[in-house]
Amino acid sequence: MNINATLLFQSIAFLLFVAFTWKYVWPPILKAMNERQLRIADGLAAAEKGARSLQDASAKSEEALKEARVQAQDILAAANKQATQMVEQAKTHAQQEGDRIIAKAHEEVSNEVERARQELRKQVGELAVIGAAKILKREIDAKAHADVLDELAARV
């Protein structure tokens, strides 16, 4: 184990290799590593942001859904109300129409009765004239006895 020039050689080689590593090996490797670290950090941040925005969006959609449900309920209630109203209206209308028809029928019936009565009166008057003529065996002057006949007919 003699100390000799190998020591000098090794020292020089050592300094050369260290200098080379210092200048050309360490910086690019470290740069790549740091860049990757940054990229990973960025990616994680972006992922977190994405997750947060997804959460926001889902909350918003939930809210919109709730609103729509309420609106639908409102619309349904209004429609129900309107339908009821319409049915009610129709009912009233029908009632009125029915009443009118009945009234008209009544009127017609009474008109008919009146007409029938008129007819009857007239016929009775004629009958009475014919009967009286038969009895008297002579012609009665319808015109002369019109007042009697009318009185008779009015009594029928």
Place this chain on the structure above:
Amino acid sequence: MAAEEGHHDSGSYVLHHLTNLKLDLQTMSINPEATGFWVLNLDSAIFSFVLGLAFVLLFHKVAKHASSDTPSGLQNFVEMIVEFVQNQVKEIFPHANSLVAPLALTIFVWVFLMNFMDLVPVDWLPGAAGALGVPYLKVVPSTDVNITFGMSLSVFVLMYIFNFKFKGVGGFTKEVLTHPFPWFLAPINLVLRIVEDVAKPVSLALRLFGNLFAGELIFILIALMLAQAFNGIAGAVLAGAGVLLHIGWAIFHILVITLQAFVFMVLTVVYLGAAAETHADH
């Protein structure tokens, strides 16, 4: 006579594995007996340099194509190591400095790779080299004190650069003279400081060297057991035990080499951190 021969062989076998391929820089010739400072341990230097080169080229290839997209297998692996080192540095070295983390990364991976040569069976590479006519080959660079001291002394120099850079000459002088005791014990403070600072690179280098050298030595001794495989029944039993021992020691050493690389890196960062620490609060 055979036993005596074997004895002699095992001794030289161990020695052979622990001898560097030495290049005498004064005569520019391979000489295993060369001594003095101007000798280069060719094997340590080449393996260390090739492993370091493999590290920077591999990591640079990844760095060039590094993107912030989903990382592929290799980039993922490299980023895992980078992140691990960065976390360690962040914890230990709280000051702003762009050099410390790449330095720590280089130390961790390079020392790990040098230690990893430990797990290559001890005869493979020296055997191949021998076949090619290379007499000696010590394949684990971190079992060479020159290599470990080469790094720890570089760290030591950096430590002083940091001291001056973060505290200034005045601040550093003041710290050396007034810590841990008050100013009137300045000489004692200075001596303590020198001991403390010298101990840092020495312990750093010797820890790595000691662990790896001992580990490699044990691998060599186990290999000696395996060499007895065809030496009768006793030899076969010994070789069988050697196989189990080898597996156990190799598994254990996977932990050791990683741990030693980690310790070298962490202590470097700790020393630099201490150098950068200003004692303004005192």
